[in-house]
Amino acid sequence: xxxxxxxxxxxxxxxxxxxxxxxxxxxxxxxxxxxxxxxxxxxxxxxxxxxxxxxxxxxxxxxxxxxxxxxxxxxxxxxxxxxxxxxxxxxxxxxxxxxxxxxxxxxxxxxxxxxxxxxxxxxxxxxxxxxxxxxxxxxxxxxxxxxxxxxxxxxxxxxxxxxxxxxxxxxxxxxxxxxxxxxxxxxxxxxxxxxxxxxxxxxxxxxxxxxxxxxxxxxxxxxxxxxxxxxxxxxxxxxxxxxxxxxxxxxxxxxxxxxxxxxxxxxxxxxxxxxxxxxxxxxxxxxxxxxxxxxxxxxxxxxxxxxxxxxxxxxxxxxxxxxxxxxxxxxxxxxxxxxxxxxxxxxxxxxxxxxxxxxxxxxxxxxxxxxxxxxxxxxxxxxxxxxxxxxxxxxxxxxxxxxxxxxxxxxxxxxxxxxxxxxxxxxxxxxxxxxxxxxxxxxxxxxxxxxxxxxxxxxxxxxxxxxxxxxxxxxxxxxxxxxxxxxxxxxxxxxxxxxxxxxxxxxxxxxxxxxxxxxxxxxxxxxxxxxxxxxxxxxxxxxxxxxxxxxxxxxxxxxxxxxxxxxxxxxxxxxxxxxxxxxxxxxxxxxxxxxxxxxxxxxxxxxxxxxxxxxxxxxxxxxxxxxxxxxxxxxxxxxxxxxxxxxxxxxxxxxxxxxxxxxxxxxxxxxxxxxxxxxxxxxxxxxxx
Numbered sequence: 001x002x003x004x005x006x007x008x009x010x011x012x013x014x015x016x017x018x019x020x021x022x023x024x025x026x027x028x029x030x031x032x033x034x035x036x037x038x039x040x041x042x043x044x045x046x047x048x049x050x051x052x053x054x055x056x057x058x059x060x061x062x063x064x065x066x067x068x069x070x071x072x073x074x075x076x077x078x079x080x081x082x083x084x085x086x087x088x089x090x091x092x093x094x095x096x097x098x099x100x101x102x103x104x105x106x107x108x109x110x111x112x113x114x115x116x117x118x119x120x121x122x123x124x125x126x127x128x129x130x131x132x133x134x135x136x137x138x139x140x141x142x143x144x145x146x147x148x149x150x151x152x153x154x155x156x157x158x159x160x161x162x163x164x165x166x167x168x169x170x171x172x173x174x175x176x177x178x179x180x181x182x183x184x185x186x187x188x189x190x191x192x193x194x195x196x197x198x199x200x201x202x203x204x205x206x207x208x209x210x211x212x213x214x215x216x217x218x219x220x221x222x223x224x225x226x227x228x229x230x231x232x233x234x235x236x237x238x239x240x241x242x243x244x245x246x247x248x249x250x251x252x253x254x255x256x257x258x259x260x261x262x263x264x265x266x267x268x269x270x271x272x273x274x275x276x277x278x279x280x281x282x283x284x285x286x287x288x289x290x291x292x293x294x295x296x297x298x299x300x301x302x303x304x305x306x307x308x309x310x311x312x313x314x315x316x317x318x319x320x321x322x323x324x325x326x327x328x329x330x331x332x333x334x335x336x337x338x339x340x341x342x343x344x345x346x347x348x349x350x351x352x353x354x355x356x357x358x359x360x361x362x363x364x365x366x367x368x369x370x371x372x373x374x375x376x377x378x379x380x381x382x383x384x385x386x387x388x389x390x391x392x393x394x395x396x397x398x399x400x401x402x403x404x405x406x407x408x409x410x411x412x413x414x415x416x417x418x419x420x421x422x423x424x425x426x427x428x429x430x431x432x433x434x435x436x437x438x439x440x441x442x443x444x445x446x447x448x449x450x451x452x453x454x455x456x457x458x459x460x461x462x463x464x465x466x467x468x469x470x471x472x473x474x475x476x477x478x479x480x481x482x483x484x485x486x487x488x489x490x491x492x493x494x495x496x497x498x499x500x501x502x503x504x505x506x507x508x509x510x511x512x513x514x515x516x517x518x519x520x521x522x523x524x525x526x527x528x529x530x531x532x533x534x535x536x537x538x539x540x541x542x543x544x545x546x547x548x549x550x551x552x553x554x555x556x557x558x559x560x561x562x563x564x565x566x567x568x569x570x571x572x573x574x575x576x577x578x579x580x581x582x583x584x585x586x587x588x589x590x591x592x593x594x595x596x597x598x599x600x601x602x603x604x605x606x607x608x609x610x611x612x613x614x615x616x617x618x619x620x621x622x623x624x625x626x627x628x629x630x631x632x633x634x635x636x637x638x639x640x641x642x643x644x645x646x647x648x649x650x651x652x653x654x655x656x657x658x659x660x661x662x663x664x665x666x667x668x669x670x671x672x673x674x675x676x677x678x679x680x681x682x683x684x685x686x687x688x689x
Contacts, residue, residue: 036062038072038112040105041487042127043135046479048359051096051118051125053310058092058116059485060107061137067144068212069137071487072109079106086118094118096125138478141213142471149212150470151456152182153477156218156413156442157449158189166191168198170205178209181453184477185216187445188266190228193219196264196506199231200499203265204492213478214486216314216442218268221257224287224645225626232260233511234647238273238300239628240522242291242669243644243686247303249518250290254307254315256511261313263505265498267486268314270364270413272304274351275324277670280629283595285324287626287644291669292324292683294347298354305360314484317355318364319415320402321391322348326368334421336369336388344373353406361480362411363402365392365440367421373397380425387425392417398439411480413442423447429455436465441473519649523657524666525687526631527640531621533660533689536561539585543567545612546590547605549625549646553590556648556655571604572611581615588658589613589622589637591630592646599633601675606633613637623654629672635680642666663689 041047041059060076063069078088082103088094094105099120106115117128129135142150159167159174167174168191177183186206193199207215219228224237233256241250254272261269276297277289290300301317308315321344326335337348345353352363369388374396376389391397392414402408414435417423422431428447432455435443446452459465481487525532542564544554550568558564565584567577581587589609593599600606613620613634621639624630628642641657641664643650656662667686674680 036064036112037134038107038109039063039114039135039137040107040116041071041482041485043114043116043130044138044479044482045129045131045136046138046475047483049126049129051127054096054098056094056096057312057485058088058094058105058107059487060092060109060114061487062109062490063134063137067137067141069141069487070490071485072490073493074491075109077108077110080104081106085120096120098123102128138475138482141478142474145474147457147460147467147470148453149182150467150474151453151460153184153213153474154436154441154443154470155181155183155446155449155453156185156187156216156444157183158187158445160189160191167202168192168194169202170209175205175209177449178206178215179211181449182212183210183215184213185218185268185442187218187270188228189219190230193228193264194230196231196502197499199229199264200502201495204495204498207265208492210488212488214481214488216268216477216481216486217266218270218316219261219266220270221261222271222273222288223253223257224647226288227647229260229264229506231506233257233507233515234649235515236519236522236643236647236650237287237645238290238304239277239287239669240518240644240650240666241300241304242289242296243522243524243642243666244518245296245667246521247299249514249521250300250303251307252514253518254304255311256307256514258308258311258313260506260511262311263502267312267484268316268362269308270316270318271308272301272315272317273319274298274301274317274355275319275322276347276351277324278347279325280632280670280673281596282324282326284326286594287628289324292671293669294350296669298351301351302354302358305355305358309359309361312484314361314480314486316362316364316413317352317360319366319368320352320363321366321368321370321373321397322352323366323368324348334367334369334387334390334425336371338371340372344370349406356406356408356410360410361483362413362442363408364413364415364444365398366390367392367415367419370394370397373401378425381427382424390421392422392440393426393431393434393438395438403439409476411441411476412439414440414444416445417443418445418447428452429459432456433459433464436469436473441476515649516652519643519647519653520656520662522644522650522666523653523662523664524628524642524668525639525657525664526628526642526668526672526681526685527637528687529638531619531639532658534586534621534658536659541565541584542586542588543580543584544588544590545569545573545581545608546592546625548592549651550590552646552648552651553588553623553625553654556651557588557658559652560655560659560661569608572608578611578615581612584616585619587612587616587620589620590625591622592625593627593630599627599630601633603633609634610636621658628668628670631672632675632680635674642668660689
């Protein structure tokens with residue numbers, strides 16, 4: 001009897017929802033779309049059934065027999081069969097009550113309707129999805145696409161500059177290229193995202209230029225030294241998070257970054273960096289890494305990813321299989337990691353495997369050779385020598401290792417193909433053909449959009465790339481877009497409304513509070529022979545010495561003391577400058593390095609640092625502005641703080657620590673060695689007051 005009652009209720013509600021409630025819907029959907037059928041996107045079979053969090057943003061799609069589909073937001077009626085389990089707003093936002101039970105969520109446009117079940121049991125919520133061919137719109141779309149459309153879905157160029165000027169607003173030429181090549185994605189850079197309003201307008205124009213299936217708009221908003229948004233919150237970065245040891249803060253940072261990007265219309269973040277920075281000489285990863293311990297990197301990386309993806313952002317783990325144990329920057333050369341697979345599985349690959357297990361959306365490859373995984377050699381176009389095949393172009397790495405052994409089913413992206421590690425040794429088209437056949441899905445920043453696109457069309461025509469290989473990638477890309485709610489829309493939200501929302505989110509006070517908390521908890525007191533904390537009332541004069549970012553250090557200290565003088569220098573000081581040092585009550589050295597040459601004791605900066613330490617040994621504090629390894633060049637300094645980055649919050653936190661307003665609690669996420677490889681300070685070291 002109970003089942004009969006439930007069935008009757010279901011039929012009555014369905015009947016109610018199907019009633020044509022909206023006489024004006026034809027103004028939104030054109031006559032040629034009269035065969036459209038309404039479905040809830042979460043019923044797509046390629047999408048998972050598990051529900052994370054207490055809210056779910058459902059999408060309603062109008063589908064057509066030609067394989068196209070678009071998102072519709074207007075003139076819809078949403079309803080829930082059992083509001084004790086979940087309610088739904090008229091925007092399709094479902095809120096779970098926390099009670100166990102089942103419900104159906106319905107939507108109608110007055111012409112057709114769809115539903116999806118939700119089952120909550122033991123605090124775990126899952127979708128009970130509808131079945132049928134009409135829901136497999138991804139497969140239908142792939143079958144309907146031409147080769148050019150499929151190639152376009154895989155291309156993600158940058159339009160960083162145009163005619164020598166940064167692209168901050170759409171122009172007709174770029175708009176035409178988006179359409180002509182059916183682009184599935186575009187990557188943005190710092191030059192492109194100047195203000196919140198300008199960024200929203202630019203992103204909006206990109207989305208309008210895209211004709212089908214939605215556009216992936218990506219950016220490298222890692223936090224720390226790789227921060228693209230000029231109007232966003234400047235979080236201290238991954239190694240600072242590593243020093244806090246806090247997964248809660250890592251998730252909060254990921255969520256805040258994801259929220260800011262999402263509000264701007266950007267939907268894919270090329271973060272987090274999951275490289276294990278176990279090589280102090282690494283010139284390109286360094287503080288972009290959470291640290292040298294694979295478990296720490298995995299724990300903080302998966303927490304950061306959870307925050308990003310819960311904010312609606314597609315997250316991307318990079319740089320697979322691991323760029324941490326290199327001493328060459330792949331932007332400038334071709335690095336190599338010599339370790340065997342057993343070691344790689346324990347160290348470099350471990351954080352990536354954990355991220356994959358936790359459902360990360362995408363993985364970016366490294367332009368690094370791994371000869372113990374793939375011993376293949378190829379002729380370099382640069383000089384004709386034999387070189388090992390980089391991971392980005394390796395079937396053994398991308399398909400056999402990542403797909404088959406590690407079980408990754410998400411999207412694979414190359415790193416930028418204009419980097420010298422690839423561009424120096426391979427032709428533009430050759431590199432892309434190799435990358436596609438290796439198993440990549442996103443061709444990031446190809447060298448010459450027209451040449452590469454035409455080269456790919458020809459490669460498919462000749463059989464160098466099979467259309468089945470394209471189909472695999474396009475299905476993964478469309479699935480990712482559906483998972484993150486990235487669809488072409490029937491009617492876009494007015495841009496002014498988008499701007500208003502973004503200005504409420506980007507750089508808001510809650511995010512700034514998280515930024516400052518991370519900075520304070522990251523500051524690591526590495527060495528202190530009784531000088532810290534400083535009582536500012538006992539200090540009449542402070543001298544700051546340094547070069548890169550030294551003005552920021554002076555400004556932060558000047559917020560607490562009225563007499564702070566800056567001596568900016570890249571080399572040993574003059575006698576006049578040394579006299580100021582000797583006469584000062586407190587000397588603060590700001591050191592800045594990013595590679596092994598910079599921290600060499602013979603470098604001009606470090607000669608100057610050691611000169612100052614000798615002149616004022618009992619009153620000199622050094623602050624490692626970027627690289628915690630700097631103390632290797634001046635181990636005799638009285639006090640040393642590591643702040644892991646050059647964002648304002650980190651300078652403020654360092655100044656607060658110097659004057660005793662912040663009790664340092666950071667722990668080294670790396671080991672600091674002497675120049676002779678003796679351990680100066682172990683992983684986990686950190687003093688406090």
